[in-house]
Amino acid sequence: MQVNCFINGRCEEVLRSFDNCSVDFVLTSPPYADQRSYGVDNASIKPDKYVEWFGPMAREIYRVLKDNGSFVLNINDKVVNGFQHTYVFELVLFLCKELNFNLVRDYIWHNPSTPPNIYGTGKYGRTKKSHEYCFWFSKGDKWTFNLDPIRKKYSPDMAKYLEGKGKGGREDNIRPSTHSFNCAVKWTNHGGADPGSVISIANTSSNDTFFKLCKERGVLHPARFPVQLAEFFILSGTNEGDLVLDPFSGSGTTCFVAEKYNRKWIGIDANKDYCDLALERMKLDL
Ligand SMILES: C[S@@+](CC[C@H](N)C(=O)[O-])C[C@H]1O[C@@H](n2cnc3c(N)ncnc32)[C@H](O)[C@@H]1O
Structure with a gap:
């Protein structure tokens, strides 16, 4: 299997060519329900259909993971008809009950720089949401975990x-x-x-070198997660030489961090422009 590459394609199809039990760690952030389509057909998924949409991909992720591998899923929900939709929690139950993943820890990624929005008026009966979820699942009953690098x-x-x-x-x-x-x-x-389970990282990277590259190329990925978030999980969940996969790699944040810390990596994204951009990113200073 070729490693240290971006593969342009839909992960549900690309992953079929991967061997069973060949990947150490999956860190990914799929499109959230009812959000952007990223120029990919059928990538804007209704909340009620989310589990059905993600199920086949999650099955592939389970299959390709090694028995001591982990899967970290960064995801968020949304308010639908006045209430927070429960698809994220339904998905977690599906992954554990139907696919046999074990929930190791539900991490909260707190973004202290979440901008003010409609909830700031107080009339919607809730505050703005300033966190996303990062669910850490293991495939088996043993998994890699290094606390020292994230203390x-x-x-x-x-x-x-x-x-x-x-x-x-x-x-x-x-x-x-x-x-x-x-x-x-x-x-x-x-x-x-021990840093605990709330990871506080401001998602403000508008001045970083990669953002400048995006502007030069005229391709801007709208939903990147911060490098520090990927560092938290890759440093704690993998060892040097391990293979890290991101099946929705977008701008390549997971792969960039994997390379920085001497892990092998594979990124998959259905949008070719993002794959090309991510490859350029790998040439930036680590
Ligand atoms: C939330 S973004 C990932 C962002 C990434 N974590 C980063 O830091 O740049 C989701 C990505 O999934 C891609 N995508 C959507 N449907 C896909 C599919 N079926 N297979 C692979 N990639 C897909 C989109 O093009 C988009 O780049």
């Missing part, structure tokens, strides 16, 4: 505790939420804290 800096208070200078220990801490502190695990300096 964050300890808070000043925690750093004090780790130096033995904090006030009191786990047993006598005075927080109201004592439940998680009195367990038998000792506080140990791991070089950084």
Whole structure:
């Protein structure tokens, strides 16, 4: 199987030529329901039909993943007839109940720079939505997970505790939420804290080198996820040399990050202009 390439085609067809159990990690963001068509026929999917549309692709993803492989799905829902549609949750149930994926963790990608929109008037009975979902599924009961590369800096208070200078220990801490502190695990300096399940990354890349390339080429991908989001999952979910697949690769963010960290990669996209653009992106400074 050829690696480190973009394949122009519909992933439900392209994936059929991949061997069973040949991919270590899938990170992808398919078109969300009722949103852009990206110049691809039938890519604007009604929310009620979403699970039916994504099902065959998800089956292929399951088949090509290695037994210890993972699948991270970045997706969002939308408000339909006044209420948030449940297709994302129906999809998660389908993936787990029908395809046997295991849900490892539901991550929230919080975008603190979500611009003000109609919800800002208050008259729609809800706030704006400033997050998307990133569901991490495993195929089997073992999967690669490296916490060290995604650890964050300890808070000043925690750093004090780790130096033995904090006030009191786990047993006598005075927080109201004592439940998680009195367990038998000792506080140990791991070089950084567990970042938790809310990933806060502003999606503001209008000044980056890639954006400038897009403007030069006159091809702008409207729905890229940030490089840091791909870094979070690729660094934690794969090892050097692993094969990372993005079956809806768009501007190639997943593949760009995989290359940067010495992973093998394959991107698939139904729009040829995006494949060409993504290939150009790989030549940019990493
Ligand atoms: C949300 S975008 C992915 C963006 C990507 N994560 C990035 O950072 O640039 C979804 C992509 O899926 C592509 N697409 C739509 N239907 C497809 C299909 N059946 N097979 C492969 N790609 C498809 C679109 O052309 C679009 O680029």
